[in-house]
Every structure is written in C-alpha cells, then in structure tokens.
Amino acid sequence: MKKRIALLPGxxxxxxxxxxxxxxLKTVAEHFHHQFQFDYGLIGGDAIDQKGNPLPEExxxxxxxxxxxxxxxxxxxxxxxxxxxxxxxRGLLALRKELDLFANLRPITxxxxxxxxxPLKKEYVNGVDFVIVRELTGGLYxxxxxxxxxxxxxxxxxDTLLYKRSExxxxxxxxxxxxxxxxxxxxxxxxxxxxxxxxxxxxEVAEEVAKRYPxxxxxxxxxxxxxxxxxxxxxxxxxxxxxxxxxxxxxxxxSMITGSLGMLASASLSSTGLHLYEPIxxxxxxxxxKNIANPVATILSAAMMLRQxxxxxxxxxxxxxxxxxxxxxxxxxxxxxxxxxxxxTKQMAEEIKNAL
Amino acid sequence: MKKRIALLPGxxxxxxxxxxxxxxLKTVAEHFHHQFQFDYGLIGGDAIDQKGNPLPEExxxxxxxxxxxxxxxxxxxxxxxxxxxxxxxRGLLALRKELDLFANLRPITxxxxxxxxxPLKKEYVNGVDFVIVRELTGGLYxxxxxxxxxxxxxxxxxDTLLYKRSExxxxxxxxxxxxxxxxxxxxxxxxxxxxxxxxxxxxEVAEEVAKRYPxxxxxxxxxxxxxxxxxxxxxxxxxxxxxxxxxxxxxxxxSMITGSLGMLASASLSSTGLHLYEPIxxxxxxxxxKNIANPVATILSAAMMLRQxxxxxxxxxxxxxxxxxxxxxxxxxxxxxxxxxxxxTKQMAEEIKNAL
Ligand SMILES: CC(C)[C@H](C(=O)O)[C@@H](O)C(=O)O
Ligand SMILES: CC(C)[C@H](C(=O)O)[C@@H](O)C(=O)O
Numbered sequence: 001m002k003k004r005i006a007l008l009p010g011x012x013x014x015x016x017x018x019x020x021x022x023x024x025l026k027t028v029a030e031h032f033h034h035q036f037q038f039d040y041g042l043i044g045g046d047a048i049d050q051k052g053n054p055l056p057e058e059x060x061x062x063x064x065x066x067x068x069x070x071x072x073x074x075x076x077x078x079x080x081x082x083x084x085x086x087x088x089x090r091g092l093l094a095l096r097k098e099l100d101l102f103a104n105l106r107p108i109t110x111x112x113x114x115x116x117x118x119p120l121k122k123e124y125v126n127g128v129d130f131v132i133v134r135e136l137t138g139g140l141y142x143x144x145x146x147x148x149x150x151x152x153x154x155x156x157x158x159d160t161l162l163y164k165r166s167e168x169x170x171x172x173x174x175x176x177x178x179x180x181x182x183x184x185x186x187x188x189x190x191x192x193x194x195x196x197x198x199x200x201x202x203x204e205v206a207e208e209v210a211k212r213y214p215x216x217x218x219x220x221x222x223x224x225x226x227x228x229x230x231x232x233x234x235x236x237x238x239x240x241x242x243x244x245x246x247x248x249x250x251x252x253x254x255s256m257i258t259g260s261l262g263m264l265a266s267a268s269l270s271s272t273g274l275h276l277y278e279p280i281x282x283x284x285x286x287x288x289x290k291n292i293a294n295p296v297a298t299i300l301s302a303a304m305m306l307r308q309x310x311x312x313x314x315x316x317x318x319x320x321x322x323x324x325x326x327x328x329x330x331x332x333x334x335x336x337x338x339x340x341x342x343x344x345t346k347q348m349a350e351e352i353k354n355a356l
Numbered sequence: 357m358k359k360r361i362a363l364l365p366g367x368x369x370x371x372x373x374x375x376x377x378x379x380x381l382k383t384v385a386e387h388f389h390h391q392f393q394f395d396y397g398l399i400g401g402d403a404i405d406q407k408g409n410p411l412p413e414e415x416x417x418x419x420x421x422x423x424x425x426x427x428x429x430x431x432x433x434x435x436x437x438x439x440x441x442x443x444x445x446r447g448l449l450a451l452r453k454e455l456d457l458f459a460n461l462r463p464i465t466x467x468x469x470x471x472x473x474x475p476l477k478k479e480y481v482n483g484v485d486f487v488i489v490r491e492l493t494g495g496l497y498x499x500x501x502x503x504x505x506x507x508x509x510x511x512x513x514x515d516t517l518l519y520k521r522s523e524x525x526x527x528x529x530x531x532x533x534x535x536x537x538x539x540x541x542x543x544x545x546x547x548x549x550x551x552x553x554x555x556x557x558x559x560e561v562a563e564e565v566a567k568r569y570p571x572x573x574x575x576x577x578x579x580x581x582x583x584x585x586x587x588x589x590x591x592x593x594x595x596x597x598x599x600x601x602x603x604x605x606x607x608x609x610x611s612m613i614t615g616s617l618g619m620l621a622s623a624s625l626s627s628t629g630l631h632l633y634e635p636i637x638x639x640x641x642x643x644x645x646k647n648i649a650n651p652v653a654t655i656l657s658a659a660m661m662l663r664q665x666x667x668x669x670x671x672x673x674x675x676x677x678x679x680x681x682x683x684x685x686x687x688x689x690x691x692x693x694x695x696x697x698x699x700x701t702k703q704m705a706e707e708i709k710n711a712l
Contacts, residue, residue, distance in 0.1 A: 075550075087550065119477060119588060140517065147553055154520045155520065156519060156520045157521070157553055157556075158517065160515075161514065162514045163513055164507060164510045164511065165511040166510060195497055196502070197503055197504065198513045200513075201504065225608065227583070228612050231587065231609065232475060248579070249579055249580055249583045249602075252580040252584045
C-alpha cells in the first residue's frame with residue numbers, strides 16, 4: 001500500500017514525539033511492505049516564527065495532498081502575549097475548520113501495567129473503556145459575534161454558541177455509528193438542557209437519531225453531573241457524545257482517570273475522509289527538547305491512523321501489541337517511572353520498534 | 357439577636373433536609389438566646405404544582421422580608437417534560453437573578469473521618485481545602501438571544517455568553533476579598549482565553565483587580581487544564597474564581613474529590629446583603645421521602661449563614677464542631693455508611709443537636 005502522510009510536529013515536545021513516531025511507522029512499512037511518504041508542514045508557534053502565520057497556506061496544501069495527518073502539539077509561553085490571530089492555537093482551530101474535522105474521538109482506556117499511576121483508586125479505574133466523541137468545528141469556538149460591545153450603555157463582551165441542526169445531527173450520527181458497530185451500544189449524550197436552548201435542540205436531535213439505531217441505548221446526562229460521574233463511576237460509560245466546549249473540558253478531565261495522559265491518542269475525523277491524528281497531551285514546553293517526553297500517545301495515534309484511515313487493522317494491532325509488551329517489560333518514560341530509572345523518548349520508541 | 361429566615365425546601369429530599377436543619381437552628385437559638393423566625397416559601401416543582409409558577413411572587417416577597425434564605429433543592433423527573441418556563445430550575449435561576457445572587461461560594465474541604473469514601477487515593481485528597489467562587493447571574497445562563505434561528509438558510513440554534521465588564525469585576529473582587537482576608541492568599545482564575553473573547557476580558561480584569569491586592573498571588577488556568585488539575589493535584593488550590601458555566605461544571609467535579617457530596621455546603625451572596633444558603637447536592641428524587649438523605653450539607657449551609665449573614669461566629673463553629681464530633685463517633689447516613697448500619701436523616705440531625 002502507498003500512502004502520503006502529512007506530519008505537523010508543531011511546538012514543544014511535538015517535534016520529538018512525531019520524530020520517533022515516524023521511525024516506528026517506517027519499521028511498520030518495511031515489515032508489512034507498504035510505502036509511506038512523509039511530508040512535513042509548519043503549524044503553531046513554529047509557523048508564526050518562520051512564516052508569520054500559525055497556519056500557512058503551504059501547510060494546508062500539504063495536508064490536502066495527504067491521505068492522513070499526524071499532529072504533535074501547538075503552543076507555548078513564547079507566543080502567549082501575541083494578539084489572537086498570531087497565537088499557535090489559532091493554527092489548530094483554523095485547520096479543524098478548513099479541513100472540516102468535526103468529530104474528535106478520544107478513547108479512554110486503562111493499561112493494566114499502569115493502573116497504579118491513576119489518582120483514582122484501582123477499583124474505580126480497573127477496566128475503564130470508553131470513548132468521548134466531541135464536536136470540533138462549532139459552538140462557542142466559532143460562533144459570531146465574539147467581541148467587545150456596549151450593552152445597556154456599559155462595556156461588555158459577548159461570545160456566541162451557535163449550531164446548525166445539521167452540525168448536531170452529523171456528530172450524533174457519528175457517535176451512534178461507533179456505538180453500534182464498534183462498541184457496547186450505549187451512548188451518553190451530555191448537554192445542559194435545563195439551561196441552554198442549544199442543548200434542547202441537541203437532545204431532540206439525539207432522540208431522532210436514536211430511532212434509527214434501535215440496538216443502541218441512549219441516555220441523556222447534564223454536563224455538571226457528567227463531570228461528577230466521570231470520577232464517581234467511570235466504568236458506566238461506553239460512548240459519550242457532546243458539543244465542543246463541554247467535550248474540551250470533560251475529555252481533559254477524563255484523561256486523568258487512567259493516570260496516563262502521555263498514553264492517550266485521539267483522532268479528528270472529517271467529512272471528506274482526510275483525518276487528523278494527535279496525542280491528547282499538549283506541547284509541554286517545560287520538558288521540551290530534553291528527550292524525556294512520553295511518545296506513546298503519538299505512536300498510538302499513528303496506530304489509530306493505520307486502522308481508521310488506511311484500513312490496516314493488522315498493522316495497527318501490531319503497534320498496540322508492541323506498546324503493551326514494552327510496558328509489561330517495565331520500561332517507562334519519566335512521567336510514569338515513579339522515581340525509578342526512566343527511558344528517554346528515543347529509547348522508548350526504539351523498544352517499541354524492536355517489539356514490532 | 358432577632359432574625360428572619362426564609363425557608364425554601366423545594367423538591368425531593370429538599371423538604372427533609374430543610375426540616376431537620378430548622379430543628380438544629382432552633383436548638384442553636386435556644387442555647388445562645390437568639391430568636392429566629394422561619395417563613396416558608398414555595399419554589400421549584402412544588403410551586404409549579406401548587407401555583408403554576410416555579411417562583412411565585414409570594415416567595416420573592418418572603419425572601420425580601422428575610423435576613424437570609426435557606427434553600428433545599430429543586431427538580432425531579434415529574435417536571436422534566438414541561439416547557440421551559442414551567443420547569444423547577446427556572447425558579448432557582450429566576451431567584452438568583454431577582455435577588456442578584458451573583459457570587460456562589462462552594463468550599464471543598466475534607467473530613468478526616470470520611471477520607472476513605474473518596475474515589476481518589478488518600479494522598480491526593482488528604483488536607484484539600486479550597487473554595488470555588490462561581491459567577492452566578494451572567495454568562496451563557498442569561499444572555500440573549502437564546503433561541504432557534506435560521507442561519508445561512510438552515511435551521512440553527514444560538515445561546516449567548518454575555519458579560520458586562522462590571523459583572524466580571526465584582527465577582528473577581530469578591531474572590532480577592534476572600535483570598536486576602538479569609539484564606540491563603542492564592543487565586544486561580546479559570547477561563548478559556550485561548551478561544552473566548554469573554555475570557556480575555558476576564559483575564560484583563562483579573563490582572564487589574566490583582567494590582568489592588570499585592571498580597572494575593574494570581575494565577576490563570578485554562579478551563580480544560582483546571583478540569584485535569586482538580587483530579588491530579590487538588591491541594592494546589594486555595595481560591596478558584598470562574599464564570600457561571602465553567603463554575604457549574606468544575607464545582608460539581610470538585611465535589612467528588614472529597615467523596616462527600618452530601619456534606620458540602622454553599623452560599624450565594626448578593627449585592628444587597630440578602631444571601632442564600634443551600635447544599636450542593638440536588639433533589640435526589642430516587643431517595644426522596646425515605647428519611648435516608650444526608651442532612652449535613654444543609655446543616656453546614658445553615659452554619660455558613662450564621663457566620664456570613666448574621667456574624668454569629670461562635671454559633672457557626674458550634675454547629676461545625678457538633679457535626680465533626682458526630683462523624684468521629686462513627687455515625688453515618690446511608691450515602692457514607694459503606695454497607696454498615698446507617699442513621700436516618702432525623703437520627704443524624706438529632707445526634708448533631710445533642711452534640712451542640
Ligand atoms: C489548544 C486548544 C484551542 C484546544 C481546544 O480547546 O480545543 C485544546 O485544548 C484541545 O482540546 O485540543
Ligand atoms: C439546577 C441548575 C440550573 C443549577 C445550575 O446549573 O446552576 C445547578 O446545577 C447548580 O449548580 O446550582
């Protein structure tokens with residue numbers, strides 16, 4: 001199989017984790033006789049420094065020519081004081097919009113060998129296995145107006161939570177597809193229907209879509225309650241679907257359940273078939289350039305890509321198995337070493353390659 | 357001292373927990389030679405059933421004549437299908453707006469005797485002691501438009517996150533006052549400044565106010581990160597200040613840290629001096645009427661009232677100490693009994709009265 005993969009390392013540890021992921025992908029290609037072509041693009045702070053734009057035209061072009069995209073991370077204190085259009089995050093938000101990456105999938109699973117690193121007690125975490133499906137191109141993130149105004153004669157500011165019904169429908173449909181075909185057939189739709197009109201439409205649409213999936217059970221949960229339930233009994237969840245801002249908050253909260261933020265992968269799926277894969281963690285400027293970041297989240301994101309974008313199930317499984325084996329052998333990067341001797345970013349990737 | 361207290365039991369377990377709290381307050385009054393007059397008002401589902409309105413005019417009048425308000429809880433499945441204006445929550449939201457209850461204070465503290473009931477490991481939770489200051493009368497909860505619209509020729513829906521600068525300023529000032537006079541002088545201001553314009557104004561105002569409190573350190577934290585940090589290292593927090601919707605989500609999440617939702621009190625402070633006190637937990641329709649609800653959160657809310665509204669520090673402490681003693685003696689309501697014999701709502705309150 002011949003595939004083009006766009007690589008957007010971005011900022012901070014983004015570069016390091018993408019670099020070693022490429023090595024793992026090259027090994028997979030050799031082993032399974034595929035040809036992967038890698039094209040690098042600039043995004044985030046790096047792109048601001050080199051091109052004066054967090055998402056240069058060239059980067060968009062590189063992505064559009066590719067069959068899939070791997071992103072590292074964007075952001076860092078260096079650009080925090082920049083005006084909005086010159087901030088790294090704008091690059092990521094603009095890319096999501098430009099490529100219509102509307103469905104962000106974040107699987108939350110435990111690794112048996114890492115259960116002890118969770119802040120939660122083992123019996124709460126043991127066997128947790130759910131996925132958050134977050135809407136990624138609508139809501140408060142993109143609604144207009146988003147500006148300073150005069151209101152009742154006073155200085156004020158407004159942001160806008162806007163959804164087309166069709167945008168709500170397609171993300172809920174994605175969640176039902178996943179629940180029905182790939183998981184345990186239970187959906188928790190999270191909203192704030194006792195306060196927001198958008199949530200009431202969300203709930204209506206969820207009910208409508210549910211009629212087409214009689215084998216899937218649908219439950220509604222208020223977002224404040226969901227924030228509690230994620231801690232109180234995370235095992236109850238199979239598929240969570242929610243709007244952009246709620247999804248941002250809840251998925252970061254959920255990443256703490258397993259205590260292995262450095263292990264969690266994500267996929268952002270588009271309507272066009274060109275999808276993006278990235279680790280859940282950020283650019284971690286404090287540890288950037290030290291060869292100590294955990295590359296597993298990015299390596300597992302690459303596995304998601306092989307499965308979801310290229311249909312290479314066997315190859316995806318091979319990576320996942322290699323990661324499991326290396327963890328079981330006791331190798332850990334600094335984030336998980338708990339004071340024991342830690343492997344470097346490169347060593348970790350090297351061991352995964354060898355285990356392949 | 358002579359004081360009038362408006363009681364709004366509301367729905368579900370609201371009635372039971374308010375009833376026994378009144379008994380505790382009567383004991384305090386006797387003991388310390390005060391006169392408390394109690395005036396009952398309808399709110400929520402109960403008010404809908406009896407008056408066709410979740411916040412009848414009489415209730416507002418009763419509150420306005422009082423020196424402080426104690427609320428139980430509102431809501432239940434019975435009214436979930438009602439149109440918006442006939443839902444119990446509307447009563448609470450309207451009351452907040454009507455009485456300008458703009459600052460919701462939710463202290464998150466651990467009870468040594470209950471540390472084991474947290475889903476989090478002891479070492480994460482031990483000694484946690486912070487307060488969330490949530491803006492309660494602005495933002496997405498009250499902004500207009502909040503309605504279905506046609507957008508780009510399609511069915512759509514919009515909600516509005518609106519803040520006057522002065523509304524942001526007063527809540528941040530409240531947080532600084534609390535941090536400076538009553539706590540450890542550290543503020544974490546939570547926003548989403550990398551996406552929302554309202555958050556950027558929020559951050560500016562926080563910086564401005566901070567200049568007037570040089571003894572207080574101010575830190576900004578993005579809301580997604582805050583949702584992580586609350587689990588990862590809750591001890592880092594002293595005072596968290598945030599806008600309405602973020603505060604709703606984060607404070608419910610935070611209530612899980614200590615594993616004692618049934619123990620957590622809250623105060624909603626107004627600009628006029630007429631404040632409202634209520635437990636953090638909801639109306640819990642599944643256990644309503646069974647005399648098994650944990651009344652401690654409401655009893656501790658009453659203690660907050662004595663301190664904050666009436667300046668009765670000694671009396672407040674007496675209640676808090678009584679609660680501590682009863683817990684230390686091993687008495688637990690069903691929510692915390694972990695399979696052991698549980699005290700009823702009335703027994704729990706009775707023991708607290710006796711310990712006074
Ligand atoms: C960087 C930021 C704009 C982004 C978001 O809020 O969506 C990030 O937090 C994420 O979750 O991918
Ligand atoms: C009942 C509901 C409207 C309310 C809110 O969202 O503010 C509740 O969740 C709370 O936190 O007091």
